[in-house]
Amino acid sequence: MPKALANIVTKEVKEMVRDPRILLGMVLAPLLIFPLMGFMLRTSTEAMQESLRIVPIAIADFDHGAVAENLTDFFKSMPNVKVEIFEAQNIDEVAASAQASNVTSVVIVPEGFSKNISEGKKAELKVYGVFRSGGIAESMTYSATQNLVELYKQKLINEKVQTRFPANSTVLNPIAVSQDSIIKGKPVEVNPSALFSFTQAQSFGLPLALFMLIILAMQLASTSVATEKEEKTLETLMSLPVNRFTLLIGKLAGSTLVAAIGAIATILGVIYYMGSFAFGMPAQPSVDLATIGLAPSLLSYAILGVSVFVALLAALALAVVISVFAEDVRGAQSLLGFVYMPLLIPMFVLMFADIGTLPLGFQILLLALPFTHPMLAARATITGNYFIAVLGIGYVAVFTLVILYIAARLFATEKILTAKIRLGRKKAKQE
Amino acid sequence: MVYPVEVTGLVKRFGNTLALDGISFRVDEGRIYGLIGPNGAGKTTTLRILSTLILPTQGSARVFGRDVVHEASEVRKLITYLPEEAGAYKNLSGYEYLQFMGGFNSRDGADLKRMVDDAAKISGLGDRLKDRVKGYSKGMKRRLLVARALMNKPKLAILDEPTSGLDVLHAYHVREIIKRYAKEHKVTVLLSSHNMLEVEQLCDQVALMNRGKVIVEGTPSELKSKHKAANLEEVFVEVAGLA
Numbered sequence: 286m287p288k289a290l291a292n293i294v295t296k297e298v299k300e301m302v303r304d305p306r307i308l309l310g311m312v313l314a315p316l317l318i319f320p321l322m323g324f325m326l327r328t329s330t331e332a333m334q335e336s337l338r339i340v341p342i343a344i345a346d347f348d349h350g351a352v353a354e355n356l357t358d359f360f361k362s363m364p365n366v367k368v369e370i371f372e373a374q375n376i377d378e379v380a381a382s383a384q385a386s387n388v389t390s391v392v393i394v395p396e397g398f399s400k401n402i403s404e405g406k407k408a409e410l411k412v413y414g415v416f417r418s419g420g421i422a423e424s425m426t427y428s429a430t431q432n433l434v435e436l437y438k439q440k441l442i443n444e445k446v447q448t449r450f451p452a453n454s455t456v457l458n459p460i461a462v463s464q465d466s467i468i469k470g471k472p473v474e475v476n477p478s479a480l481f482s483f484t485q486a487q488s489f490g491l492p493l494a495l496f497m498l499i500i501l502a503m504q505l506a507s508t509s510v511a512t513e514k515e516e517k518t519l520e521t522l523m524s525l526p527v528n529r530f531t532l533l534i535g536k537l538a539g540s541t542l543v544a545a546i547g548a549i550a551t552i553l554g555v556i557y558y559m560g561s562f563a564f565g566m567p568a569q570p571s572v573d574l575a576t577i578g579l580a581p582s583l584l585s586y587a588i589l590g591v592s593v594f595v596a597l598l599a600a601l602a603l604a605v606v607i608s609v610f611a612e613d614v615r616g617a618q619s620l621l622g623f624v625y626m627p628l629l630i631p632m633f634v635l636m637f638a639d640i641g642t643l644p645l646g647f648q649i650l651l652l653a654l655p656f657t658h659p660m661l662a663a664r665a666t667i668t669g670n671y672f673i674a675v676l677g678i679g680y681v682a683v684f685t686l687v688i689l690y691i692a693a694r695l696f697a698t699e700k701i702l703t704a705k706i707r708l709g710r711k712k713a714k715q716e
Numbered sequence: 717m718v719y720p721v722e723v724t725g726l727v728k729r730f731g732n733t734l735a736l737d738g739i740s741f742r743v744d745e746g747r748i749y750g751l752i753g754p755n756g757a758g759k760t761t762t763l764r765i766l767s768t769l770i771l772p773t774q775g776s777a778r779v780f781g782r783d784v785v786h787e788a789s790e791v792r793k794l795i796t797y798l799p800e801e802a803g804a805y806k807n808l809s810g811y812e813y814l815q816f817m818g819g820f821n822s823r824d825g826a827d828l829k830r831m832v833d834d835a836a837k838i839s840g841l842g843d844r845l846k847d848r849v850k851g852y853s854k855g856m857k858r859r860l861l862v863a864r865a866l867m868n869k870p871k872l873a874i875l876d877e878p879t880s881g882l883d884v885l886h887a888y889h890v891r892e893i894i895k896r897y898a899k900e901h902k903v904t905v906l907l908s909s910h911n912m913l914e915v916e917q918l919c920d921q922v923a924l925m926n927r928g929k930v931i932v933e934g935t936p937s938e939l940k941s942k943h944k945a946a947n948l949e950e951v952f953v954e955v956a957g958l959a
Contacts, residue, residue, distance in 0.1 A: 288819065289819070289820060292816060292819040292820065295816075296805065296808065296812075296816045299807065299808060299812065300805050300806075300807045300808065303807035303808075303848075304807055515803075516802065516803030516804075516805075516806075517799040517800075517801065517802035517803060518802065518803060518804065518805060520764075520767075520769055520797070520799040520802065521797060521798070521799060521802055521817075523768075523769055524767040524768060524769060524792060524795065524796070524797035524874075525792060525817075525820045525821070526789065526792040526793040526820060526821065527792075527820050528789075698771075699769060699770040699771055702764075702769055702770065703730070703770065
């Protein structure tokens with residue numbers, strides 16, 4: 286590295302690493318925020334699971350018949366269910382008892398329930414949900430009661446069918462369904478639901494990490510240029526016998542290095558976060574990615590790495606160009622705010638939709654945005670569609686070069702010192 | 717003859733604002749030359765053009781015979797520039813700042829060390845140079861920056877308002893640094909100030925500027941006797957037609 290460039294990069298890194306705002310914003314915040322989100326998610330999931338461990342249900346039997354007793358015994362025989370019997374005369378008394386206890390639902394067996402079932406008539410059963418806070422745990426315990434009622438219904442059907450067809454077990458279960466996937470044109474014995482939950486978990490984490498990383502990198506680069514303008518150190522630098530392109534590249538290289546540290550912190554945070562996320566998901570059969578041909582290859586990781594890197598460079602160059610037009614750090618941050626939302630928000634669409642399924646105009650818009658491409662590259666690690674990923678790298682590289690060219694032009698002229706976009710402030714006097 | 721600074725018919729426009737209206741002046745080698753005048757007179761614009769930071773709209777500016785537009789990179793090897801109210805990098809120590817800035821002018825490690833040692837002496841900041849710049853007072857910062865501007869013994873030092881905003885003691889120290897260093901090392905200094913009394917003590921020659929024009933030029937004593945004035949302030953009031 287030429288001496289002048291090394292001098293600038295060293296100074297940039299020293300300045301940024303020692304800046305407590307950068308240390309907090311780029312390294313500590315992602316290291317803390319993601320695990321904290323994960324911790325909260327994990328704690329609430331655990332609390333929810335704990336509340337589901339024992340489902341408190343009450344039964345109010347106004348029938349007192351044989352089937353009603355059978356239903357109570359059936360509920361009592363279920364694991365994870367605690368049945369309380371309400372001795373009540375009417376629904377108001379039932380409601381009062383429900384409020385006084387901790388049950389989340391009450392099953393009322395009306396008079397005539399057993400008689401109707403025995404005579405082959407339709408019987409009625411009333412299930413009340415006890416509404417307290419309306420939280421997720423409450424709704425899930427209510428669902429558990431519904432499931433129990435369904436199970437009991439199924440039990441009655443089975444008993445009837447068994448008496449009619451004692452020797453034929455296929456009547457109740459005539460079709461055996463197996464669920465498998467076709468991956469990269471080959472049939473693979475893996476449940477598609479398990480596969481989808483795996484890829485969905487991926488498609489949420491990466492955009493989030495990228496979004497944070499790009500915003501932080503842009504803030505770094507623009508703050509660096511704007512601070513130099515504000516403090517007039519840029520004027521001093523530009524009067525030195527050093528090539529102005531070297532100044533620009535030095536700034537970008539310094540920001541890239543610090544952003545890379547931020548990226549690692551972000552990714553570590555996200556890994557922890559994703560771990561907490563998986564905890565809350567229903568257990569899936571374990572999927573060995575290598576055997577089903579979905580394990581990302583070294584090549585795909587390399588492509589993803591390059592794609593993220595060029596997108597980062599594009600973001601940095603863009604931030605430098607934008608901050609040239611700001612008078613101070615606050616102005617640079619405001620100008621950036623106008624830019625990164627329209628640039629970054631559309632990429633979130635890719636969390637939910639496959640780019641191919643979108644209307645053509647929207648597809649073109651997304652592909653024109655440099656930050657879409659690392660996300661396509663991330664998908665390519667699974668799909669193996671490297672062509673699109675490499676094409677994206679090429680596009681973002683060209684985009685970056687164009688922005689760098691504009692930045693270099695601005696650095697080479699007095700525009701870097703005189704260009705100003707004022708956001709509703711008074712025009713300053715030129716000495 | 718080649719002059720350290722030779723400005724001829726310099727015009728600078730910013731949009732509709734005429735910042736410089738055809739100014740001309742020359743600076744002799746080894747002299748301290750002062751551009752004085754009120755805010756908005758065009759002093760900073762002149763210094764920024766000579767420092768190759770902005771381009772003139774018309775006219776020419778040369779530094780030791782080199783054109784500031786067409787030979788900008790050559791000019792930058794001959795000058796150092798200290799902007800008005802400039803800062804230093806807050807998270808670097810004074811030493812690190814001097815090392816960073818010296819790194820662009822030094823030939824090798826030994827040369828850099830000599831420069832930094834010189835700057836340490838010039839600034840008079842002693843052990844405080846080990847502290848981060850963010851803890852410096854305005855005066856300390858200015859002393860550091862002036863030392864930076866002089867440490868590589870430039871052929872021409874361009875100093876914009878070197879003592880602006882400083883208390884009496886710091887301003888005195890900075891003036892002494894400039895005076896002593898210019899004499900000892902034959903450095904030509906072009907500085908600007910709106911403090912006319914200060915310039916009178918410091919400069920060998922001055923140009924009084926107002927509204928983008930040089931209204932009068934000469935040594936302080938010449939100007940005072942010509943206009944029968946007690947100080948440069950009275951000269952300015954008279955020639956600017958403010959009396």
